[in-house]
Amino acid sequence: MKIAISGKGGVGKTTLAAALAILMARQGKKVLAIDADADANLAAALGLHEAEQHKIIPVSGQVALIEERTGAKVKQYGQIFKLNPEVSDIADNYATKIGNIALLVLGAVEQGGSGCACPENVLIRALVADLILYKDDILIMDMEAGVEHLGRATAQGVDTMIIVVEPGQYSIDSAFRVIRMANEIGLKNIRLVANKVKGKDDEEFIRKAFSDHNLLGIIPYSEEIRLSDRTGNSILDNISNELMSNFENILDKITKRDK
Numbered sequence: 113m114k115i116a117i118s119g120k121g122g123v124g125k126t127t128l129a130a131a132l133a134i135l136m137a138r139q140g141k142k143v144l145a146i147d148a149d150a151d152a153n154l155a156a157a158l159g160l161h162e163a164e165q166h167k168i169i170p171v172s173g174q175v176a177l178i179e180e181r182t183g184a185k186v187k188q189y190g191q192i193f194k195l196n197p198e199v200s201d202i203a204d205n206y207a208t209k210i211g212n213i214a215l216l217v218l219g220a221v222e223q224g225g226s227g228c229a230c231p232e233n234v235l236i237r238a239l240v241a242d243l244i245l246y247k248d249d250i251l252i253m254d255m256e257a258g259v260e261h262l263g264r265a266t267a268q269g270v271d272t273m274i275i276v277v278e279p280g281q282y283s284i285d286s287a288f289r290v291i292r293m294a295n296e297i298g299l300k301n302i303r304l305v306a307n308k309v310k311g312k313d314d315e316e317f318i319r320k321a322f323s324d325h326n327l328l329g330i331i332p333y334s335e336e337i338r339l340s341d342r343t344g345n346s347i348l349d350n351i352s353n354e355l356m357s358n359f360e361n362i363l364d365k366i367t368k369r370d371k
């Protein structure tokens with residue numbers, strides 16, 4: 113199963129990605145978590161200690177690896193290099209282990225229409241496309257706000273796109289843009305999760321906006337979640353059973369659909 117988590121800035125993508133990764137790892141699944149956000153914080157949400165977080169070198173910063181796999185020198189332009197470098201072992205050899213979860217941090221992918229063909233981007237793109245297409249087990253990718261940065265190859269390679277929405281019009285508008293793009297590239301399994309829901313009115317607002325779409329579940333607004341990034345623990349440490357069951361129900365629905 114290959115899941116990408118998308119949505120507007122700050123809606124709770126990283127929170128949901130971390131919660132699902134932890135729950136799936138607890139079920140004994142082999143989980144590869146990919147932080148595809150240049151402003152990476154999935155490691156923290158997974159509960160990796162701060163000192164360990166600082167040791168992570170994103171794939172885009174692994175100069176020796178990039179040069180070896182692409183055959184080109186980093187930061188030298190106008191070179192010719194392999195467009196499809198071999199990437200199949202990178203998750204095994206370069207991921208950081210957090211309990212049963214392997215975390216791969218991609219680092220910055222240069223944006224803009226120029227389609228920068230620097231070696232680090234070539235490697236990251238190949239990595240995302242190939243890992244997503246060929247790796248078994250669970251792959252869960254925490255995306256940057258919006259979906260454009262990694263483009264079609266990424267979205268096409270995943271089998272489930274979860275869009276996180278909060279009860280606000282901007283977040284809903286943004287979700288519809290993601291849905292449109294996902295439809296355009298033929299991604300069928302698009303699911304929604306409502307987060308930071310404060311009551312019935314919030315829930316109604318979201319249900320009405322997405323009446324034609326399948327809502328996987330609802331996560332209430334929670335001070336436990338809001339404050340969890342101060343503790344250095346994972347997102348699921350010290351949360352109430354009730355909140356835990358919200359995440360578990362979402363996972364249940366995802367896995368049932370996959371069978």
Ligand SMILES: Nc1ncnc2c1ncn2[C@@H]1O[C@H](COP(=O)(O)OP(=O)(O)OP(=O)(O)O)[C@@H](O)[C@H]1O
Pocket residue numbers: 119120121122123124125126127128149256257307308309331332333334335337338339340341
């Ligand atoms: N259900 C919730 N209740 C309260 N606070 C929440 C909830 N979900 C997430 N938050 C808080 O909202 C903030 C943003 O969450 P998170 O980092 O998961 O969002 P994101 O979509 O990954 O953001 P970004 O677009 O910056 O990557 C964090 O401080 C987080 O603790």
Ligand SMILES: [Mg+2]
Pocket residue numbers: 125126127149153254
């Ligand atoms: Mg995030």
